[in-house]
Amino acid sequence: METEMVENILSLMSIRAYEAAGQVMQTASELILAHTFYISAIDGDTSTILKAFNRDRQFLQEGWRIPYEESYCHLVIDKSPVPLIIENNLIHPLTSDMSVTPVLGGCSFLGVPIKRRDGSIYGAFCAFDPDYYPFHAKDISLMNSLAVFFAYVLELDNTIDALKKSEAVAIRALEDNSNLMTTMTHEIRNPMNGVISMTNFLQETELSSEQSGYTEIIQSSSQALISILDNLLEYSKIESGNMELDILPFEVLFCVNQVSALFNAKALEKGIELIVEVNDAVPSILFGDENKIRQILINLLGNSVKFTQKGSITLSVDLISTEKETESVYLAFKVRDTGIGIPKLVADRLLHSFSAEDSTTPRKFYGGTGLGLAICKQLIELMDGHIWLEATGNGTCFCFDIQVSYVDQPS
Helix, strand or coil: CCHHHHHHHHHHHHHHHHHHHHHHHHHHHHHCCCCEEEEEEEECCEEEEEEEEECCCCCCCCCCEEEHHHCHHHHHHHHCCCCEEECCCCCCCCCCCCCCHHHHCCCEEEEEEEECCCCCEEEEEEEEECCCCCCCHHHHHHHHHHHHHHHHHHHHHHHHHHHHHCHHHHHHHHHCHHHHHHHHHHHHHHHHHHHHHHHHHHHCCCCCHHHHHHHHHHHHHHHHHHHHHHHHHHHHHHHCCCCCCCCEEEEHHHHHHHHHHHHHHHHHHHCCEEEEEECCCCCCEEEECHHHHHHHHHHHHHHHHHHCCCCEEEEEEEEEEEECCCCEEEEEEEEEECCCCCCHHHHCCCCCCCCCCCCCCCCCCCCCCCHHHHHHHHHHHHCCCEEEECCCCCCEEEEEEEEEEECCCCC
8 A cells, every 4th residue: 555545545534524623613603602613722832723613704713823821722721620601801800901802802702621531631612702692501511512522523633643744654554554554443443433422412412403414414424434444444455465255155135135225225215216136047045255245235336326316226136157167157246326427537547546536527425535446346356357337328337247156056
């Protein structure tokens, strides 16, 4: 695995972490009607605004750096044993004489600390309002909960940043891909699972439909990152030659029906007909790696369901040939949909690592890396097969063939 690949994935994860923070910030603005929300981090003698949300005018700007002793973040962390509420900063004893107060102007303020898992302080999550919004007990509770969420998000970003900057990552990426990926997935999964847990907690609170939409975006983005980690680990095993086939008897019809069942609910929700067709000539039981076949079908069928808004999706299996001398059976699989299709200019790039479709086309992988299809290609080649896109009038048709073994008298 090339170091560029590692850097691409880590950069993507870092971007997604901050996107999640931005979405939560917007959700907070819907639940607490203050004007401005921001996350500040302490670094030595300064306090830096990492993320900010302003309503109708810019009150605070991301990237601002303030001497720590002159920042309200300093008050939250060092001067208040509980969440700090200031009804009017112009007359409050902690803020009235601070040099930054005249710059801000009169406002109300609420701040809670952001603590790392080891108890150390990362910074503060704060809210300002120039119209003197009266902060309530429920606002404090929500701010405290979101501060825990941000602690996980920021920990994730710090983990990613450390991996990106570490010279050892580049060396190990070339020397031992499998160990690197195992370590990286473990380090990133811990804070990522924290993000998912806090999102679940947020979803259990009273939210409007719009707010629920924000949390669903965070949840899906988090799950997407976990999926990318899984794909990276799988890809690393293949690249390092550690991937082996687990040959066992399996039922073809049961396998494809099982995969189809995973997407029945989503297809029904979208009004899509999901069809499974297994040619009668296909032997009922064969020897092969059912888990890897299932993994390929889940990836292809999942993409079809994602990109098809109406019509149908057909998963079919046909027998190509049988060689009794070697007890080999060659099967052909097709996943055909009536979705938005793939432009010819980008179709050839799809089956290569990190070649998700051109972002200017309608059919995008929504932040994906294209790694799933690359893994499918390598798994298929591991089974002496090939994968390709078949020309179709509309929609998309992914085809692949594989070699499995014939079972004369299955028990």
